[in-house]
Amino acid sequence: MNRLPRSFFARPAPAVAHDLVGKLLVKSDDGLLARIVEAEAYTDDEPACHAYRGQTARNAPLFGPPGHAYVYFTYGMHWCMNTATGAAGEGQGCLLRAAEPLEGLDLMRERRGGVRDRDLLRGPGRLGQAFGLGRDDSGTDLCDGGTLYIADDGTRPAVLTGPRVGVALAPDLAWRFRAAESGHVSPYKRHPRAGNAPAGTYSGG
DNA sequence: CTACCGATGCGCT
DNA sequence: GCGCATCGGTAGC
Structure with a gap:
């Protein structure tokens, strides 16, 4: 299980988001480990x-x-x-939308208020709450050997591509990437104001 | 499973 | 003041 180097993140956001699916999100000071299934x-x-x-x-x-975190409220x-x-200088990034909990489930359950285990990290707000993220975490360097980082254990899941969840603008850009076989992916919700989806929006990858 | 709706406070026009 | 990269509850299929 190797920490992702800065070079992993120094690529266009869609390529990084695709490759984040299957990686491990770690918060070692809290004993938390989860597999990213959606970005x-x-x-x-x-x-x-x-x-x-x-x-x-x-x-x-x-x-x-x-390779730095941007955490927003x-x-x-x-x-x-x-x-x-x-x-x-490029102003781009990848939203971590969902993950499968692997270690530290008791703390995640405590922070999430007794929801079903499947819902501990199923959504970006839920993931933030379970990991105890807040304003102080924005700007954290994920590649400097600290306690919050992303790691690779060699897992390479099949990845599906489709439109992003809940965005009012550019709603059809297919920049959501999710693990094909995971039950921990967040539900897709189109923004109410985004108009109708075009046909055939999802594809493998 | 889908659909709707209110909560809640910050950032920006 | 308006809108938001969301969520939990409730209602209904």
Whole structure:
């Protein structure tokens, strides 16, 4: 089980998001381990990305060097985690949308308030809550040997590609990547204001 | 399983 | 003030 090097993240967000499926999310100080089963790509040339309207204090980690966390607060209650990708200055990243819990389930259950185990990490807000993520985690370097990082154990699941969940803008860009065989993937919800989906949106990969 | 709806507070126009 | 990369509850199929 090897920590992912910065070079893994120094590629375009869609390639990184695809390759994050099957990797391990680790928070070693809490004893937490989970397998990522779903990730999405966001880049500053499309309007669903938090970097689309330029750099601010909030989204600065997206514009920094790759391999850093961008953790943002949304809907008044949820913290969601991204990894910055590409080169410094590019404003892009990958949202970690869902994972399969492997170790530290008791702490995850405590933080998540007794939901079914299948739902501990099934969604970006749920993942953030179970991992205890917050404002202080935004900007964390995932590649400097710290306690929050992503690792590779050689698992290579089949990956499906399709439109991103819940985005009002650029709703048909097929930048959601999920493990084909996992029961821990989040449910797909199209944004109410996004119009109708085109035919045949999902494909293997 | 899908569909709807309210909660909740921050960032930005 | 408006909208949001969401979630949990409830209702219905």
